[in-house]
Amino acid sequence: MEPFTRVTAVGLPIDLLNVDTDRVIPARFLRKDRNVPDYARYLFHDVRFDAAGAERPEFILNQTPYRAARIVVAAENFGCGSSREAAVWVLAANGFRSVIAQSLGDIFHQNCFKNGLLPVILPAEAVAGLRRQLHERPGATLTVDLETQTVTAPDGAQHRFEVDAFRKEMLLTGRDEIGLTLGFESKIVEFEARHAREMAWTVPPRPGT
């Protein structure tokens, strides 16, 4: 996984509430391998392109200053709905490294961490302020710094955010989580032995036995 330390990039303001992961990547693309050449085009596909596949100029990602965006600044409950990790993969395929919002869908939030994207939760007024600045100055940049846990707005204002110590460490180092957990093998074995003693009924009978 690509580590995350500090990113300075153009911000993409998305004002719509409750942007679901079906909108981020429509279901019919979920069968596609993320290495197919056109994968990046699936991001916001049905609102970004018309029926003929041409860009809809009114969609913000199709407007020149925002094409370079690598940080999403969203509204309430961005990434709600389906658990599809492809919603994060397709953001990453377009170069996005961070999503800032007042709240995020729980599964999307978790999926971000697994793919080197930093989810940042800030108070509603702070996020609205960031979006306003990004609308007023298209192409304006902001900085997301994981080490100092700060977002620096285009106007220079700094917003501190909380991040779990566990997730922070994993992102800073880009560590493989499965590899980490396999280091807990003796703990898992110990747990399984106790679980088998105390709650043996949790293991289903094999069919036919």
Added chain:
Amino acid sequence: MSAPRTMFEKIWTRHVVAEGPGGHALLYIDRHLLHEGTTAAFGRLARSGRRVRRPDLSFATADHYLLTSPGTPTSDAETRGMVEALGRYTADQGILYFDVGDPRRGIVHIIGPEQGLTVPGITLVCGDSHTATHGAFGALAFGIGSSEVEHVLATQTLWQKKPQTMRISVEGRLAQGVNAKDVILAIIAKIGAGGGVRHAIEYAGSTIRGMSMDERMTVCNMSIEAGARAGMIAPDETTFAYIQGRPLAPAGEAWPKALAHWKALPSEPGAVFDREVQLAASEIAPTVTWGTSPQDALPITARVPDPAAITDPGRRESMTRALAYMGLNPGMPLSDVMVNRVFIGSCTNSRLDDLRAAARVAKGRRVVVPAWVVPGSGLIKRAAEAEGLDRVFLDAGFEWREAGCSMCVGMNGETAAAGERVASTSNRNFEGRQGKGARTHLMSPAMAAAAAVTGKLTDVRTLGA
């Protein structure tokens, strides 16, 4: 004396393998349910040279990508490849797989409970956001992403941050024509699509206790539509009676031990939840959605809302956009909205209780728009046929189909056309969810059957049902 504990707290504590920093815990997973949409995780696991740690706790079925028309399981080579890959992976790893052609095959959240795999007190995960369905049994069940699926396959554990708790209490008797789907839509409308973010919900109160397991599963199923990864209901005699004798449920000497554990699970009197929400059953009417978020729900007797009445600019803009997508004008009575087709199915509403409720409305009437009934599993299909429900639907002009996710997911080729308006018992009315440009109105099976026979959104109570 220790403080009274919630059911969530009890289950969580019993599954902590190790504590990590920042409130994270390595949680042990008792059940891992798999479907053909999660085969990418198997591929990554294989490429990294790792094997499935506990194949005996992993169970698979095919549901998302299958067609539900008889005789043709998949629409193309790509999806056929995914289903076949699942068959190969599960055979190679020794995982029980309910394959195409097996009557036990069906929607993953339907067959877990049906087979007795879903029981109280366990942790259960699946690479699907509607996994909270299983919480209806008093399990801690939640949806996970593809990386987490791979993590569970390899380690049988997950790193999780402990969520906050929310209790939603619904008290009183539901009126005639009002059921579990109306209850959960009313809950989501009340707390909002993001209201349960970072919370595990416990549904409680006399209304919930009075529900069958099928109804409780409908409620828990849509927890994610309120933002919560997990939703749960305390197990009771209704739960135990449902489980006993199911093929993969605890049996023999395991049964009394399981039962003793399960009876000690409910939240204790005085247990403190981070948030409490109350609803009165008497205030809940047959409900439909008008917009593109499940929170956009209103009684069928209401009118399409007016964005001009909304002061918050973000909310006003979202509502305006939703109404434009849905092709609805503010002030229009919801019961005047014409529909083009009807879908009765999905992990929310394809169980036997749901089919019975729809059949009661359909009986002796004729559909006026194309209408599908898609049972949740092969076994539900058989059981419904044994009761003659298939005849009721067929005589009324419904299509009676094979088990699968069908028109709920928009990924298997079974979709509505752009601009088509669907009365649907599924769980999401998102833009494009049922096909690019398709317009979805969520409602209960009885209400969907009513729409099928009238061609418009209809208060099922006016049909005497």
